[in-house]
Amino acid sequence: MKFENVLEEVNGFGRFQLRTIALLVIPRVTLPFHFLLNNFITVIPPHHCDISSLDDGGLFRNLSLEERLTVSIPVQQDGTPHSCQMFAEPQYHLLFNSSNITDLLAVPCQNGWVYDNTTFKSTLATQWDLVCDKRRMNRAMATVFFMGVMAGAALFGYLSDRFGRKRMLLVSYVATILFSFASAFSYDFAVFAAMRFFTGLGISGISIISLVLCVEWVDIKHRSTVSVLMSLDWSAGVTLLSALAYFVNDWRYLTAAASSPLFLAIISWRWIPESARWLISNGKVNSAHFYLGLCAKVNRREECMDDLKPEVLSKVILVENQSRKYSYLDLVRTPRMRRLALLTGIVWFGVTCAYYGISLNVAGFSANIYLTQFIYGVVEIPAKAFVYFSVDKIGRRLNQAAFLFLAGLCIFCNMFIPQERGNYRTAVEAVGKMFAEAAFTTVFLYTTELYPTVMRQNGMGFCSFMARVGVSVSPMILILEELWVPLPSIIFVLVAFTGGLSATFLPETKNVRLPETIEDVEHFRTQSNSTSDEVPSL
Numbered sequence: 001m002k003f004e005n006v007l008e009e010v011n012g013f014g015r016f017q018l019r020t021i022a023l024l025v026i027p028r029v030t031l032p033f034h035f036l037l038n039n040f041i042t043v044i045p046p047h048h049c050d051i052s053s054l055d056d057g058g059l060f061r062n063l064s065l066e067e068r069l070t071v072s073i074p075v076q077q078d079g080t081p082h083s084c085q086m087f088a089e090p091q092y093h094l095l096f097n098s099s100n101i102t103d104l105l106a107v108p109c110q111n112g113w114v115y116d117n118t119t120f121k122s123t124l125a126t127q128w129d130l131v132c133d134k135r136r137m138n139r140a141m142a143t144v145f146f147m148g149v150m151a152g153a154a155l156f157g158y159l160s161d162r163f164g165r166k167r168m169l170l171v172s173y174v175a176t177i178l179f180s181f182a183s184a185f186s187y188d189f190a191v192f193a194a195m196r197f198f199t200g201l202g203i204s205g206i207s208i209i210s211l212v213l214c215v216e217w218v219d220i221k222h223r224s225t226v227s228v229l230m231s232l233d234w235s236a237g238v239t240l241l242s243a244l245a246y247f248v249n250d251w252r253y254l255t256a257a258a259s260s261p262l263f264l265a266i267i268s269w270r271w272i273p274e275s276a277r278w279l280i281s282n283g284k285v286n287s288a289h290f291y292l293g294l295c296a297k298v299n300r301r302e303e304c305m306d307d308l309k310p311e312v313l314s315k316v317i318l319v320e321n322q323s324r325k326y327s328y329l330d331l332v333r334t335p336r337m338r339r340l341a342l343l344t345g346i347v348w349f350g351v352t353c354a355y356y357g358i359s360l361n362v363a364g365f366s367a368n369i370y371l372t373q374f375i376y377g378v379v380e381i382p383a384k385a386f387v388y389f390s391v392d393k394i395g396r397r398l399n400q401a402a403f404l405f406l407a408g409l410c411i412f413c414n415m416f417i418p419q420e421r422g423n424y425r426t427a428v429e430a431v432g433k434m435f436a437e438a439a440f441t442t443v444f445l446y447t448t449e450l451y452p453t454v455m456r457q458n459g460m461g462f463c464s465f466m467a468r469v470g471v472s473v474s475p476m477i478l479i480l481e482e483l484w485v486p487l488p489s490i491i492f493v494l495v496a497f498t499g500g501l502s503a504t505f506l507p508e509t510k511n512v513r514l515p516e517t518i519e520d521v522e523h524f525r526t527q528s529n530s531t532s533d534e535v536p537s538l
Contacts, residue, residue: 003277003316004220004513006308010292012219013226014299016273020217021226023272024210025233027173027265032237032377033244033258034180034203036359038145038475039373040241041251042138044125046116048073049086049109060090070094074106084109084132108132119369122250128189137189139475144193148200149207150468154328156205157461161326165213165457166274172205173266180259184252199259204468208460215448216275216456217295220513221392227445228388235384235437239377242370277453281516285310326454331462336522341459343502344447345466347400350499351443352470354407355436357477357492358429372426379430383438395510396446400503403439407432408496415489436496449509453516470495 004012051072055061060068071090073081085106115126124130130137152172160168179202183195211230218226248254273295279288289310296305331341359376390399410432417425443463451459480487515521 002513003280003516006276006292006313006316007217007219009304009308010296010301011299012217013222014295014301016295016298017214017218017222017226019271019298020273021214021229023268024214024230026261026268027206028210028230028233029237029240030176030259030261030265031203031207032234033241034145034176034199035149036238036241036373037255037258038138038142039359039369040120040245041124041254042130042141043120043123043369044131044135044138045118045120045123047083047113047125047131048081049084050111050114051086053111054086054090059092067095074104082106083113086110120249120251122252124192124251127251136479139479141193141196142475143472145196145200146468146471146474148197149204150200150465150472151197152201152204153208153461153464153468155201155461157208157457157459157464158327160205160209160212160461161278161455161457164274165209165216165278166269166272168205169209169213169272170266170269172202172209173262173269175202176206177259177262177266178202181256184255204464208457208464211444212448212456212460213272213275215445216277216453216514217273220511223449224388224391224445227448228384228441231384231387231437231441231444232381235377235380237377238380239374242373242377245373246370277514277516280313280316281453283314285313288313326458328458328462330455330518331458334518334522337455337518340450340506340521341462343506344450344459344463346502347404347443347499347506348447348463348467349470350404350495350497350502351436351439352467353474353477353492354404354411354496354499355433355440356471356474357411357488358433358436375426375430376433379434380437383434384441387438387441391442391445392510395508396442396449397503397506397508400439400442400446400506401500403435403442404496404500404503407435407439408493408500410435411489411496412493415486446506446509449512449514450506451515452518452520453514455518 010016048069049072051068054072060071063071069081071087071092071094073086076082086109088105088107091104109132113129113131117126120126124141125135125138128134156168156172159171176199179195179198183192183199186192186195211227214226214230215223244257245254248257273291274287276288276291276295279285279291289305289308292308292313293302293305296302330337332338387399410428414425414428414432417428419425447460447463448456474492477488477491480491
Protein backbone atom coordinates (compact mmCIF):
# COMPACT_ATOMS: atom_id res chain seq x y z
CA MET A 1 0.00 0.00 0.00
CA LYS A 2 1.26 3.46 -0.96
CA PHE A 3 0.40 6.73 0.75
CA GLU A 4 -1.74 7.72 -2.25
CA ASN A 5 -3.88 4.65 -1.50
CA VAL A 6 -4.25 5.83 2.09
CA LEU A 7 -5.36 9.26 0.88
CA GLU A 8 -7.95 7.67 -1.37
CA GLU A 9 -9.37 5.86 1.64
CA VAL A 10 -9.77 9.05 3.71
CA ASN A 11 -10.67 11.19 0.65
CA GLY A 12 -7.67 13.02 -0.79
CA PHE A 13 -9.64 16.16 -1.64
CA GLY A 14 -12.45 16.65 0.82
CA ARG A 15 -13.54 19.16 3.41
CA PHE A 16 -10.42 18.51 5.46
CA GLN A 17 -8.13 19.58 2.58
CA LEU A 18 -10.29 22.58 1.72
CA ARG A 19 -10.25 23.65 5.36
CA THR A 20 -6.45 23.42 5.42
CA ILE A 21 -6.21 25.56 2.30
CA ALA A 22 -8.59 28.12 3.81
CA LEU A 23 -6.53 28.32 7.01
CA LEU A 24 -3.46 29.22 4.95
CA VAL A 25 -5.15 31.93 2.85
CA ILE A 26 -4.52 34.71 5.39
CA PRO A 27 -0.76 34.18 5.83
CA ARG A 28 -0.23 33.62 2.11
CA VAL A 29 -1.98 36.88 1.18
CA THR A 30 0.73 38.69 3.14
CA LEU A 31 3.44 37.26 0.87
CA PRO A 32 3.01 39.76 -2.01
CA PHE A 33 2.48 42.52 0.55
CA HIS A 34 6.09 42.08 1.63
CA PHE A 35 7.65 40.81 -1.59
CA LEU A 36 6.41 43.84 -3.55
CA LEU A 37 6.40 46.35 -0.70
CA ASN A 38 9.50 48.07 -2.07
CA ASN A 39 7.47 49.27 -5.05
CA PHE A 40 5.81 51.76 -2.69
CA ILE A 41 8.05 52.39 0.32
CA THR A 42 11.12 53.16 -1.83
CA VAL A 43 9.41 55.49 -4.31
CA ILE A 44 11.37 58.69 -4.94
CA PRO A 45 8.78 61.50 -5.21
CA PRO A 46 9.48 64.70 -7.18
CA HIS A 47 11.95 66.81 -5.24
CA HIS A 48 14.33 69.76 -5.45
CA CYS A 49 17.02 71.31 -3.28
CA ASP A 50 15.99 73.15 -0.15
CA ILE A 51 16.68 76.75 -1.16
CA SER A 52 15.96 78.35 2.19
CA SER A 53 19.70 79.00 2.64
CA LEU A 54 19.56 81.45 -0.30
CA ASP A 55 17.07 83.70 1.46
CA ASP A 56 18.96 87.00 1.77
CA GLY A 57 16.06 88.73 3.50
CA GLY A 58 15.51 91.12 0.60
CA LEU A 59 14.18 90.60 -2.90
CA PHE A 60 14.26 86.79 -2.57
CA ARG A 61 11.66 86.84 0.19
CA ASN A 62 9.24 88.89 -1.91
CA LEU A 63 9.30 86.44 -4.83
CA SER A 64 6.64 83.78 -5.43
CA LEU A 65 7.60 80.13 -5.00
CA GLU A 66 7.82 79.64 -8.76
CA GLU A 67 10.10 82.67 -9.10
CA ARG A 68 12.29 81.50 -6.22
CA LEU A 69 12.80 78.16 -7.97
CA THR A 70 13.63 79.95 -11.21
CA VAL A 71 16.44 81.98 -9.66
CA SER A 72 17.73 79.18 -7.42
CA ILE A 73 17.64 75.90 -9.35
CA PRO A 74 19.02 75.15 -12.83
CA VAL A 75 16.71 73.63 -15.42
CA GLN A 76 17.35 70.23 -16.99
CA GLN A 77 17.18 69.51 -20.71
CA ASP A 78 13.52 68.45 -20.47
CA GLY A 79 12.62 71.80 -18.90
CA THR A 80 12.06 70.51 -15.35
CA PRO A 81 13.95 71.87 -12.30
CA HIS A 82 17.08 69.91 -11.43
CA SER A 83 16.63 67.51 -8.52
CA CYS A 84 20.18 67.48 -7.25
CA GLN A 85 21.70 70.88 -7.99
CA MET A 86 21.15 74.53 -7.06
CA PHE A 87 22.83 77.83 -7.80
CA ALA A 88 25.47 79.01 -5.36
CA GLU A 89 23.55 82.29 -5.08
CA PRO A 90 20.25 83.63 -6.47
CA GLN A 91 20.35 84.49 -10.18
CA TYR A 92 17.77 87.27 -10.35
CA HIS A 93 18.45 88.03 -14.00
CA LEU A 94 16.83 84.70 -14.92
CA LEU A 95 13.47 86.27 -14.15
CA PHE A 96 13.93 88.32 -17.32
CA ASN A 97 16.26 86.14 -19.44
CA SER A 98 16.61 82.41 -18.83
CA SER A 99 18.02 81.45 -22.22
CA ASN A 100 21.65 81.02 -21.17
CA ILE A 101 22.50 79.34 -17.89
CA THR A 102 25.49 77.23 -18.98
CA ASP A 103 28.03 79.56 -17.35
CA LEU A 104 26.23 79.85 -14.04
CA LEU A 105 27.81 78.10 -11.05
CA ALA A 106 25.70 75.16 -9.85
CA VAL A 107 26.51 73.16 -6.72
CA PRO A 108 25.02 70.05 -5.08
CA CYS A 109 22.12 70.58 -2.69
CA GLN A 110 23.51 72.31 0.40
CA ASN A 111 20.66 72.08 2.85
CA GLY A 112 18.72 68.92 2.01
CA TRP A 113 15.67 68.56 -0.20
CA VAL A 114 12.03 69.52 -0.41
CA TYR A 115 9.71 66.69 -1.48
CA ASP A 116 6.34 66.62 -3.16
CA ASN A 117 4.16 64.60 -0.75
CA THR A 118 0.99 64.79 -2.86
CA THR A 119 1.03 61.06 -3.65
CA PHE A 120 3.21 59.65 -0.87
CA LYS A 121 3.16 61.16 2.57
CA SER A 122 6.44 59.48 3.46
CA THR A 123 8.86 56.99 1.87
CA LEU A 124 12.34 55.73 2.63
CA ALA A 125 13.67 58.35 0.24
CA THR A 126 12.07 61.20 2.15
CA GLN A 127 12.89 59.69 5.54
CA TRP A 128 16.62 59.33 4.96
CA ASP A 129 17.17 61.50 1.85
CA LEU A 130 17.93 58.52 -0.38
CA VAL A 131 18.08 60.63 -3.52
CA CYS A 132 20.71 61.85 -5.97
CA ASP A 133 23.98 60.13 -5.00
CA LYS A 134 22.13 57.84 -2.58
CA ARG A 135 19.24 56.86 -4.85
CA ARG A 136 20.73 53.41 -5.51
CA MET A 137 20.16 52.53 -1.87
CA ASN A 138 16.43 52.33 -2.64
CA ARG A 139 17.09 49.49 -5.08
CA ALA A 140 19.50 47.95 -2.62
CA MET A 141 16.75 47.67 0.00
CA ALA A 142 14.91 45.19 -2.20
CA THR A 143 18.12 43.18 -2.47
CA VAL A 144 18.59 43.21 1.32
CA PHE A 145 15.04 41.91 1.84
CA PHE A 146 15.40 39.16 -0.73
CA MET A 147 18.74 38.11 0.68
CA GLY A 148 16.82 37.48 3.89
CA VAL A 149 14.25 35.47 1.93
CA MET A 150 17.11 33.54 0.35
CA ALA A 151 18.62 32.70 3.75
CA GLY A 152 15.17 31.81 5.11
CA ALA A 153 14.53 29.42 2.23
CA ALA A 154 17.65 27.45 3.09
CA LEU A 155 16.98 27.60 6.84
CA PHE A 156 13.29 26.70 6.85
CA GLY A 157 13.72 24.14 4.09
CA TYR A 158 16.11 22.22 6.34
CA LEU A 159 14.29 22.81 9.63
CA SER A 160 10.85 21.80 8.34
CA ASP A 161 12.25 18.50 7.06
CA ARG A 162 13.96 18.05 10.42
CA PHE A 163 11.30 19.24 12.90
CA GLY A 164 8.09 19.20 10.89
CA ARG A 165 6.04 21.52 8.70
CA LYS A 166 3.54 22.79 11.27
CA ARG A 167 6.01 23.75 13.98
CA MET A 168 8.24 25.69 11.60
CA LEU A 169 5.22 27.43 10.08
CA LEU A 170 4.44 28.95 13.49
CA VAL A 171 8.07 30.05 13.87
CA SER A 172 7.86 31.81 10.51
CA TYR A 173 4.62 33.58 11.52
CA VAL A 174 6.12 34.92 14.74
CA ALA A 175 9.45 35.91 13.17
CA THR A 176 7.75 37.82 10.35
CA ILE A 177 5.53 39.80 12.73
CA LEU A 178 8.33 40.69 15.15
CA PHE A 179 10.84 41.85 12.56
CA SER A 180 8.26 43.58 10.36
CA PHE A 181 7.03 45.76 13.19
CA ALA A 182 10.60 46.36 14.31
CA SER A 183 11.45 47.62 10.80
CA ALA A 184 8.34 49.82 10.71
CA PHE A 185 9.46 51.67 13.82
CA SER A 186 13.18 51.86 13.03
CA TYR A 187 14.69 55.34 13.15
CA ASP A 188 18.11 54.32 11.89
CA PHE A 189 18.60 53.20 8.30
CA ALA A 190 21.07 50.43 9.18
CA VAL A 191 18.63 49.03 11.77
CA PHE A 192 15.80 49.21 9.25
CA ALA A 193 17.87 47.30 6.68
CA ALA A 194 18.72 44.59 9.24
CA MET A 195 15.07 44.22 10.26
CA ARG A 196 13.96 43.94 6.63
CA PHE A 197 16.53 41.17 6.15
CA PHE A 198 15.09 39.19 9.05
CA THR A 199 11.53 39.90 7.89
CA GLY A 200 12.45 38.28 4.59
CA LEU A 201 13.98 35.36 6.45
CA GLY A 202 10.77 34.79 8.40
CA ILE A 203 8.30 35.16 5.55
CA SER A 204 10.27 32.73 3.40
CA GLY A 205 9.08 29.94 5.68
CA ILE A 206 5.44 30.84 5.03
CA SER A 207 6.06 30.73 1.29
CA ILE A 208 7.66 27.29 1.00
CA ILE A 209 6.07 25.40 3.92
CA SER A 210 2.42 26.28 3.27
CA LEU A 211 2.37 24.95 -0.29
CA VAL A 212 4.24 21.74 0.50
CA LEU A 213 1.98 21.07 3.47
CA CYS A 214 -1.15 21.30 1.33
CA VAL A 215 0.23 19.31 -1.61
CA GLU A 216 1.29 16.49 0.71
CA TRP A 217 -2.31 16.16 1.91
CA VAL A 218 -4.04 15.82 -1.48
CA ASP A 219 -4.31 12.94 -3.95
CA ILE A 220 -2.66 12.78 -7.36
CA LYS A 221 -5.49 14.11 -9.51
CA HIS A 222 -6.05 17.19 -7.34
CA ARG A 223 -2.44 18.34 -6.86
CA SER A 224 -2.64 20.82 -9.73
CA THR A 225 -6.00 22.09 -8.45
CA VAL A 226 -4.56 22.78 -5.00
CA SER A 227 -1.45 24.43 -6.39
CA VAL A 228 -3.48 26.82 -8.56
CA LEU A 229 -5.98 27.55 -5.78
CA MET A 230 -3.18 28.48 -3.39
CA SER A 231 -1.46 30.63 -5.99
CA LEU A 232 -4.64 32.71 -6.22
CA ASP A 233 -3.77 33.97 -2.74
CA TRP A 234 -0.74 35.65 -4.27
CA SER A 235 -2.76 37.30 -7.04
CA ALA A 236 -5.33 38.52 -4.54
CA GLY A 237 -2.52 39.96 -2.43
CA VAL A 238 -0.93 41.73 -5.41
CA THR A 239 -4.27 43.35 -6.23
CA LEU A 240 -5.04 44.25 -2.61
CA LEU A 241 -1.58 45.78 -2.20
CA SER A 242 -2.45 48.54 -4.67
CA ALA A 243 -5.52 49.48 -2.58
CA LEU A 244 -3.65 49.17 0.72
CA ALA A 245 -0.80 51.38 -0.52
CA TYR A 246 -3.27 53.93 -1.90
CA PHE A 247 -4.96 54.44 1.47
CA VAL A 248 -1.86 53.93 3.64
CA ASN A 249 0.71 56.22 2.04
CA ASP A 250 3.12 56.46 4.96
CA TRP A 251 5.91 53.88 4.72
CA ARG A 252 5.89 53.06 8.44
CA TYR A 253 2.17 52.33 8.64
CA LEU A 254 2.25 50.47 5.32
CA THR A 255 5.10 48.21 6.51
CA ALA A 256 3.22 47.41 9.71
CA ALA A 257 -0.06 46.84 7.89
CA ALA A 258 1.61 44.33 5.57
CA SER A 259 2.12 41.92 8.50
CA SER A 260 -1.04 42.60 10.51
CA PRO A 261 -3.01 39.65 9.00
CA LEU A 262 -0.49 37.28 10.56
CA PHE A 263 -2.02 37.90 14.00
CA LEU A 264 -5.11 36.07 12.72
CA ALA A 265 -2.87 33.42 11.19
CA ILE A 266 -1.32 32.68 14.59
CA ILE A 267 -4.78 32.24 16.12
CA SER A 268 -5.84 29.81 13.37
CA TRP A 269 -2.52 27.88 13.37
CA ARG A 270 -3.73 25.34 15.96
CA TRP A 271 -6.20 23.89 13.41
CA ILE A 272 -3.54 23.37 10.72
CA PRO A 273 -2.58 19.66 10.48
CA GLU A 274 0.94 18.31 10.38
CA SER A 275 1.90 16.45 7.20
CA ALA A 276 1.05 12.76 7.63
CA ARG A 277 3.59 11.93 4.91
CA TRP A 278 6.34 13.61 6.89
CA LEU A 279 5.26 11.95 10.12
CA ILE A 280 5.30 8.46 8.61
CA SER A 281 8.64 9.00 6.86
CA ASN A 282 10.09 10.02 10.24
CA GLY A 283 8.67 7.03 12.12
CA LYS A 284 5.93 9.02 13.93
CA VAL A 285 3.13 6.66 12.86
CA ASN A 286 0.93 7.29 15.91
CA SER A 287 0.82 11.01 15.20
CA ALA A 288 0.21 10.28 11.52
CA HIS A 289 -2.65 7.97 12.51
CA PHE A 290 -4.15 10.77 14.60
CA TYR A 291 -4.14 13.29 11.73
CA LEU A 292 -5.38 10.72 9.21
CA GLY A 293 -8.20 9.89 11.64
CA LEU A 294 -9.01 13.60 11.87
CA CYS A 295 -9.00 13.83 8.08
CA ALA A 296 -11.31 10.81 7.81
CA LYS A 297 -13.68 12.28 10.40
CA VAL A 298 -13.95 15.68 8.69
CA ASN A 299 -14.33 13.99 5.29
CA ARG A 300 -16.89 11.53 6.72
CA ARG A 301 -14.79 8.44 6.03
CA GLU A 302 -14.36 7.29 9.63
CA GLU A 303 -15.08 3.65 8.81
CA CYS A 304 -11.90 3.35 6.75
CA MET A 305 -9.72 3.93 9.81
CA ASP A 306 -10.54 0.43 11.06
CA ASP A 307 -8.09 -0.93 8.49
CA LEU A 308 -5.49 1.84 8.82
CA LYS A 309 -3.81 0.85 12.06
CA PRO A 310 -0.43 2.35 13.04
CA GLU A 311 1.33 -0.92 12.17
CA VAL A 312 -0.13 -0.72 8.66
CA LEU A 313 0.96 2.90 8.24
CA SER A 314 4.52 2.02 9.25
CA LYS A 315 4.80 0.02 6.00
CA VAL A 316 3.32 2.69 3.75
CA ILE A 317 6.57 4.64 3.31
CA LEU A 318 9.60 2.38 3.49
CA VAL A 319 12.66 4.38 4.51
CA GLU A 320 16.05 2.73 4.64
CA ASN A 321 16.89 4.28 8.00
CA GLN A 322 14.13 6.15 9.83
CA SER A 323 16.61 7.67 12.28
CA ARG A 324 18.56 9.26 9.45
CA LYS A 325 18.39 13.04 9.23
CA TYR A 326 18.46 14.40 5.69
CA SER A 327 20.26 17.60 4.74
CA TYR A 328 21.11 19.64 1.68
CA LEU A 329 24.12 17.40 1.08
CA ASP A 330 21.70 14.67 0.03
CA LEU A 331 20.82 16.81 -2.99
CA VAL A 332 24.23 16.11 -4.50
CA ARG A 333 25.20 12.68 -3.15
CA THR A 334 23.48 10.65 -5.88
CA PRO A 335 23.56 11.30 -9.65
CA ARG A 336 19.87 11.80 -10.39
CA MET A 337 19.26 13.93 -7.32
CA ARG A 338 22.28 16.00 -8.32
CA ARG A 339 20.93 16.49 -11.84
CA LEU A 340 17.48 17.31 -10.46
CA ALA A 341 18.89 19.97 -8.13
CA LEU A 342 20.91 21.56 -10.94
CA LEU A 343 18.02 21.78 -13.39
CA THR A 344 15.37 22.92 -10.92
CA GLY A 345 17.77 25.53 -9.53
CA ILE A 346 18.27 27.02 -12.99
CA VAL A 347 14.53 26.98 -13.71
CA TRP A 348 13.68 28.75 -10.44
CA PHE A 349 16.37 31.36 -11.04
CA GLY A 350 14.95 32.02 -14.51
CA VAL A 351 11.33 32.20 -13.30
CA THR A 352 12.04 34.71 -10.54
CA CYS A 353 14.30 36.90 -12.66
CA ALA A 354 11.58 37.18 -15.31
CA TYR A 355 8.81 37.77 -12.76
CA TYR A 356 10.54 40.31 -10.56
CA GLY A 357 12.31 42.00 -13.45
CA ILE A 358 8.80 43.13 -14.40
CA SER A 359 7.18 43.36 -10.95
CA LEU A 360 9.84 45.55 -9.35
CA ASN A 361 9.65 48.09 -12.15
CA VAL A 362 6.06 49.35 -11.80
CA ALA A 363 7.35 52.90 -11.39
CA GLY A 364 9.17 52.61 -14.72
CA PHE A 365 6.01 52.99 -16.80
CA SER A 366 3.89 56.01 -17.51
CA ALA A 367 0.70 54.66 -15.96
CA ASN A 368 -0.26 55.49 -12.40
CA ILE A 369 1.75 53.32 -10.01
CA TYR A 370 -1.37 52.09 -8.18
CA LEU A 371 -3.15 51.31 -11.43
CA THR A 372 -0.11 49.47 -12.77
CA GLN A 373 0.12 47.39 -9.60
CA PHE A 374 -3.61 46.61 -9.84
CA ILE A 375 -3.26 45.57 -13.50
CA TYR A 376 -0.31 43.35 -12.63
CA GLY A 377 -2.46 41.57 -10.05
CA VAL A 378 -5.52 41.19 -12.26
CA VAL A 379 -3.64 39.73 -15.27
CA GLU A 380 -2.38 36.91 -13.07
CA ILE A 381 -5.89 35.46 -12.69
CA PRO A 382 -6.35 34.37 -16.35
CA ALA A 383 -2.78 33.05 -16.25
CA LYS A 384 -3.66 30.77 -13.34
CA ALA A 385 -6.90 29.72 -15.00
CA PHE A 386 -4.92 28.63 -18.06
CA VAL A 387 -2.41 26.77 -15.88
CA TYR A 388 -5.28 24.97 -14.13
CA PHE A 389 -6.44 23.41 -17.39
CA SER A 390 -3.13 23.06 -19.20
CA VAL A 391 -0.93 21.29 -16.62
CA ASP A 392 -3.20 18.24 -16.67
CA LYS A 393 -3.70 18.36 -20.43
CA ILE A 394 -0.22 18.95 -21.84
CA GLY A 395 1.85 18.29 -18.72
CA ARG A 396 4.08 20.22 -16.37
CA ARG A 397 7.29 20.21 -18.40
CA LEU A 398 5.94 21.75 -21.61
CA ASN A 399 4.00 24.37 -19.66
CA GLN A 400 7.05 25.36 -17.64
CA ALA A 401 9.28 25.77 -20.67
CA ALA A 402 6.64 27.54 -22.81
CA PHE A 403 5.67 30.08 -20.16
CA LEU A 404 9.31 31.04 -19.56
CA PHE A 405 9.99 31.45 -23.28
CA LEU A 406 6.87 33.60 -23.73
CA ALA A 407 7.71 35.80 -20.73
CA GLY A 408 11.20 36.35 -22.13
CA LEU A 409 9.72 37.13 -25.56
CA CYS A 410 7.51 39.86 -24.09
CA ILE A 411 10.47 41.47 -22.35
CA PHE A 412 12.38 41.29 -25.63
CA CYS A 413 9.56 42.92 -27.62
CA ASN A 414 9.27 45.75 -25.11
CA MET A 415 12.86 46.76 -25.83
CA PHE A 416 11.70 48.09 -29.20
CA ILE A 417 8.73 50.13 -27.95
CA PRO A 418 9.68 53.82 -27.44
CA GLN A 419 9.47 55.25 -23.93
CA GLU A 420 6.88 57.80 -25.03
CA ARG A 421 4.53 54.92 -25.91
CA GLY A 422 3.98 54.30 -22.21
CA ASN A 423 0.56 52.64 -22.54
CA TYR A 424 1.85 50.14 -25.08
CA ARG A 425 4.87 49.34 -22.92
CA THR A 426 2.64 48.77 -19.89
CA ALA A 427 0.35 46.48 -21.93
CA VAL A 428 3.23 44.34 -23.22
CA GLU A 429 4.78 44.17 -19.76
CA ALA A 430 1.41 43.13 -18.32
CA VAL A 431 1.23 40.25 -20.80
CA GLY A 432 4.79 39.31 -19.89
CA LYS A 433 3.82 39.45 -16.22
CA MET A 434 0.95 37.09 -16.97
CA PHE A 435 3.27 34.52 -18.55
CA ALA A 436 5.84 34.95 -15.78
CA GLU A 437 3.15 34.32 -13.14
CA ALA A 438 1.98 31.25 -15.05
CA ALA A 439 5.58 29.98 -14.94
CA PHE A 440 5.72 30.73 -11.21
CA THR A 441 2.47 28.87 -10.54
CA THR A 442 3.69 25.85 -12.50
CA VAL A 443 7.14 25.70 -10.93
CA PHE A 444 5.78 25.44 -7.37
CA LEU A 445 3.62 22.45 -8.29
CA TYR A 446 6.26 20.89 -10.52
CA THR A 447 9.00 21.06 -7.90
CA THR A 448 6.94 19.55 -5.09
CA GLU A 449 6.19 16.60 -7.38
CA LEU A 450 9.82 16.06 -8.37
CA TYR A 451 11.43 15.86 -4.93
CA PRO A 452 10.85 12.88 -2.58
CA THR A 453 9.02 13.29 0.73
CA VAL A 454 12.16 12.86 2.83
CA MET A 455 13.81 15.70 0.89
CA ARG A 456 10.83 17.72 -0.29
CA GLN A 457 11.31 20.70 2.00
CA ASN A 458 15.07 20.59 1.53
CA GLY A 459 14.48 20.55 -2.22
CA MET A 460 11.98 23.40 -2.01
CA GLY A 461 14.35 25.26 0.29
CA PHE A 462 17.19 24.91 -2.20
CA CYS A 463 14.99 25.96 -5.13
CA SER A 464 13.61 28.89 -3.17
CA PHE A 465 17.19 29.83 -2.29
CA MET A 466 18.10 29.87 -6.00
CA ALA A 467 14.94 31.84 -6.71
CA ARG A 468 15.86 34.47 -4.14
CA VAL A 469 19.32 34.73 -5.64
CA GLY A 470 17.50 35.68 -8.84
CA VAL A 471 15.26 38.12 -7.02
CA SER A 472 18.17 39.66 -5.12
CA VAL A 473 20.10 40.42 -8.28
CA SER A 474 17.04 41.72 -10.17
CA PRO A 475 17.15 45.21 -8.57
CA MET A 476 20.88 45.34 -9.28
CA ILE A 477 20.26 44.34 -12.90
CA LEU A 478 17.74 47.17 -13.22
CA ILE A 479 20.44 49.63 -12.13
CA LEU A 480 22.48 48.63 -15.21
CA GLU A 481 20.18 50.82 -17.32
CA GLU A 482 22.45 53.67 -16.22
CA LEU A 483 25.17 52.07 -18.38
CA TRP A 484 22.94 51.14 -21.33
CA VAL A 485 19.14 51.32 -21.25
CA PRO A 486 18.43 47.96 -23.01
CA LEU A 487 21.01 46.02 -20.94
CA PRO A 488 18.67 44.92 -18.08
CA SER A 489 16.07 43.67 -20.57
CA ILE A 490 18.68 41.71 -22.52
CA ILE A 491 19.86 40.00 -19.33
CA PHE A 492 16.30 39.13 -18.23
CA VAL A 493 15.53 37.69 -21.67
CA LEU A 494 18.64 35.48 -21.68
CA VAL A 495 17.95 34.23 -18.16
CA ALA A 496 14.30 33.43 -18.99
CA PHE A 497 15.28 31.52 -22.13
CA THR A 498 17.95 29.58 -20.22
CA GLY A 499 15.40 28.60 -17.57
CA GLY A 500 12.93 27.49 -20.23
CA LEU A 501 15.56 25.36 -21.94
CA SER A 502 16.53 23.71 -18.64
CA ALA A 503 12.89 22.83 -17.97
CA THR A 504 12.81 20.68 -21.10
CA PHE A 505 15.35 18.31 -19.52
CA LEU A 506 13.20 17.63 -16.43
CA PRO A 507 10.94 14.54 -16.26
CA GLU A 508 7.18 14.80 -16.64
CA THR A 509 5.19 14.35 -13.41
CA LYS A 510 1.63 14.41 -14.69
CA ASN A 511 -0.46 11.64 -13.11
CA VAL A 512 2.40 10.02 -11.21
CA ARG A 513 2.59 9.38 -7.48
CA LEU A 514 4.88 11.53 -5.38
CA PRO A 515 8.30 9.96 -4.75
CA GLU A 516 8.79 9.16 -1.08
CA THR A 517 12.52 8.40 -0.82
CA ILE A 518 15.75 9.19 -2.63
CA GLU A 519 15.74 5.56 -3.78
CA ASP A 520 12.46 6.26 -5.60
CA VAL A 521 14.14 9.01 -7.58
CA GLU A 522 17.28 6.98 -8.30
CA HIS A 523 15.80 3.61 -9.25
CA PHE A 524 12.39 4.22 -10.83
CA ARG A 525 11.83 5.43 -14.37
CA THR A 526 8.71 6.79 -15.99
CA GLN A 527 7.56 6.47 -19.55
CA SER A 528 5.43 8.91 -21.52
CA ASN A 529 2.33 6.95 -20.52
CA SER A 530 2.91 7.34 -16.76
CA THR A 531 0.49 5.77 -14.33
CA SER A 532 -0.24 6.52 -10.71
CA ASP A 533 2.06 3.72 -9.54
CA GLU A 534 5.13 5.30 -11.11
CA VAL A 535 7.32 8.08 -9.81
CA PRO A 536 9.13 10.80 -11.75
CA SER A 537 12.74 10.01 -12.50
CA LEU A 538 15.62 11.55 -14.32
